[in-house]
Amino acid sequence: MTAPRDPDLLIRAFLAEGQAELPDRAYDAVRQSVDRTRQRVVVGPWREPRMSTVARVAIAAAAVLVAAIVGFRLAPSSNVVSPGPSSPTPTASPSTSPRPSASASAGPLAYAWPRTLAPGSYSTSLSWDPFYVFRFTVPKGWESRDIEIIKSDRMALQFYFVDNVVVDTCTETLKNPPIEKFPGAVSTALSKLVKLTAGPRTTTVGDREGTYVEFTVGPDFGCAPSEFRLFKLRPGTCGEGCGGLGPPWKGLEFGGVQEHNRMWILTVGRGHVVINAVWTSKATAADLAELQEVIDSMRADTPNATEPPHPESISP
Amino acid sequence: MHRALVDRARQGDGEAFDALARVVGDRCMAIACRILRDADLAEDAAQAALIVAWRELRTLRDPDRFEPWLHRILTNECYAVARRQRRWSADVRKLPPQDQADSGEILTVNDRDQLERAFRRLTLEQRTVLVFHHYVGLPLSEVADRLDIPLGTAKSRLHHATAALRASLEADARTPSASQERLA
Numbered sequence: 178m179t180a181p182r183d184p185d186l187l188i189r190a191f192l193a194e195g196q197a198e199l200p201d202r203a204y205d206a207v208r209q210s211v212d213r214t215r216q217r218v219v220v221g222p223w224r225e226p227r228m229s230t231v232a233r234v235a236i237a238a239a240a241v242l243v244a245a246i247v248g249f250r251l252a253p254s255s256n257v258v259s260p261g262p263s264s265p266t267p268t269a270s271p272s273t274s275p276r277p278s279a280s281a282s283a284g285p286l287a288y289a290w291p292r293t294l295a296p297g298s299y300s301t302s303l304s305w306d307p308f309y310v311f312r313f314t315v316p317k318g319w320e321s322r323d324i325e326i327i328k329s330d331r332m333a334l335q336f337y338f339v340d341n342v343v344v345d346t347c348t349e350t351l352k353n354p355p356i357e358k359f360p361g362a363v364s365t366a367l368s369k370l371v372k373l374t375a376g377p378r379t380t381t382v383g384d385r386e387g388t389y390v391e392f393t394v395g396p397d398f399g400c401a402p403s404e405f406r407l408f409k410l411r412p413g414t415c416g417e418g419c420g421g422l423g424p425p426w427k428g429l430e431f432g433g434v435q436e437h438n439r440m441w442i443l444t445v446g447r448g449h450v451v452i453n454a455v456w457t458s459k460a461t462a463a464d465l466a467e468l469q470e471v472i473d474s475m476r477a478d479t480p481n482a483t484e485p486p487h488p489e490s491i492s493p
Numbered sequence: 494m495h496r497a498l499v500d501r502a503r504q505g506d507g508e509a510f511d512a513l514a515r516v517v518g519d520r521c522m523a524i525a526c527r528i529l530r531d532a533d534l535a536e537d538a539a540q541a542a543l544i545v546a547w548r549e550l551r552t553l554r555d556p557d558r559f560e561p562w563l564h565r566i567l568t569n570e571c572y573a574v575a576r577r578q579r580r581w582s583a584d585v586r587k588l589p590p591q592d593q594a595d596s597g598e599i600l601t602v603n604d605r606d607q608l609e610r611a612f613r614r615l616t617l618e619q620r621t622v623l624v625f626h627h628y629v630g631l632p633l634s635e636v637a638d639r640l641d642i643p644l645g646t647a648k649s650r651l652h653h654a655t656a657a658l659r660a661s662l663e664a665d666a667r668t669p670s671a672s673q674e675r676l677a
Contacts, residue, residue: 184659185627190599191608191658192628196532199522203540207514210544211507216551 294319294326298474314474316467325430332456332468333430338411339442339449342366347400349426351409360444363408363451364388370407380441387443395435402433411448430455499556502547510550514543517560521567527624528571530613538574542567561639564629568621568640575617604662611661619654622647 298314299321319328325335341355342363356362364377367390376390398405408427430436439454452475454468495516501509521542525535545566553562600608612620625636637647 182662184662185655187600187604187662188608188623188655188658189627191605191612192527192624194600194605195523195526196535197519197523197526199518199539200536203522203536203543204511204515204518206540207518207543207547208507208511211510211547214544214548216503216505216547217549 294321312474312476313471315471319471326471327430328467329464330431330457331460332454332464334468334471335427335430335451335453335455337408337427337451337453339363339408339427339451340411341409343370343406343409346370346394346398346405346407349406349409356449358444358448361388362444363442363449364390367392367407387441390440390442391438392440393435393437394429396433398429398433402429405429408451427451427453431457434458495559496556499550499553499559503550503553503556507547510547513559517563518543521563524564524624524629525567525571527628528568528617528620529575530609534574535571538567538570541574542570545570561635564625564639565641571621572617607661607664608658611658615654615657616650619650619657622650623654623658626651 294315296315296317298312313326313334315326319326321327325333327333339356341351344350344352352366356366360379361377364373367373368377371392371394374391374393377388378390380387380389394405395402405428406426410427434457437456437458441452443450443452454472456465456468460468495513498509498513498516502513518539521539522535525538525542526532529535529538542563546563549566553559615623621640622633622636625631625639626633631639633647633651634644636651637644640647
């Protein structure tokens with residue numbers, strides 16, 4: 178006589194059978210899609226599932242009030258002149274007619290590090306803050322890293338928040354009290370650390386007041402290149418285990434070689450946003466022309482608010 | 494356990510998402526296979542779910558809930574794939590049994606055949622609850638949450654699905670091959 182069989186056991190045994198591995202071709206297809214698909218950006222307060230109609234209307238109304246997108250072109254005002262012609266440099270003056278903005282349907286976010294960027298348009302949030310989004314167009318050969326895009330180890334375009342400035346470029350001792358949140362605070366502090374070759378000059382970038390400076394550091398740094406410091410950056414918010422971000426300092430980009438910097442420092446409610454073009458003396462005229470093209474292609478989308486929301490309202 | 498990868502992927506790190514996909518992809522395939530009873534369709538559904546997950550990852554509020562969130566997407570993709578199969582085909586493809594030693598001694602050939610037929614007569618929604626409860630091993634409350642359905646609905650679907658499968662095991666004879674098996 179056979180023992181009675183447990184139907185649930187049989188059902189589980191039946192369900193245990195079957196394929197349990199996704200083929201490699203599917204993983205490859207996913208990877209290809211990831212490379213060409215932009216993540217949907219969510220800005221503003223999170224919506225609860227199954228929200229009531231009243232709550233939906235209220236949030237929509239608030240969004241209309243606060244979040245008007247302002248696109249602006251990264252080109253200093255006309256009172257900025259380019260430095261002397263001793264070495265080729267990207268010009269700071271804008272072109273006579275506005276360049277068309279980068280494609281609105283920007284490609285994948287640039288902040289996957291490191292990643293080679295195919296030629297095209299990209300959008301990237303600023304130091305992982307989804308509230309500050311820059312768009313730009315790059316030709317072949319650029320790579321994205323944590324706070325920058327870089328090419329050929331000769332030139333880079335960086336985006337970051339400055340939290341504070343050091344008091345000495347060879348220490349990590351920060352200014353105390355910290356730099357204040359008014360236009361010019363960063364450039365004033367910077368002028369005590371390095372010799373400015375242009376500026377500080379007031380400029381307006383889009384709807385933001387800012388300061389423009391140029392400076393060169395090296396080859397004599399006064400300390401090991403790895404110890405050279407300028408700014409303390411706002412830490413990234415990508416969470417635990419987010420390796421590869423690097424220390425939250427702005428120092429040298431290219432190691433122990435002379436570096437030229439062109440810096441736009443924008444003052445926003447929460448602090449100072451920097452867009453920094455950096456290149457070495459090995460950059461050719463063609464390199465610099467290309468860097469200028471990328472700068473000229475930049476557009477920024479920021480909410481048209483006098484004070485951006487505090488971090489608490491932005492989900493990481 | 495995948496928190497770090499999820500966090501990085503939410504910041505646009507494709508490499509992190511690729512690694513994350515390889516951690517969760519096989520399980521997605523396994524679940525989809527058991528819901529759809531077709532490896533090709535399951536592959537389509539799992540692949541589509543991962544792509545949607547990448548695209549929508551920033552809408553995930555709690556990174557610790559990544560897998561439940563992904564399973565909800567996967568379920569929707571299974572339903573979508575099944576709906577695209579417009580008619581039942583007489584060429585019903587059986588899944589190749591794996592890990593036969595794990596279940597072969599429990600299931601007879603007849604059991605397997607009866608269960609397969611009965612399973613295919615279930616609705617997709619019933620199959621899904623059955624798979625998440627009996628294969629993935631989730632309590633019904635979690636199944637209901639994962640599928641975004643009321644607990645009572647989950648209970649009802651599980652009850653009907655289980656009853657149908659039990660009845661098939663108790664049947665004395667095979668049903669005719671022209672039985673109405675459904676994909677959706």
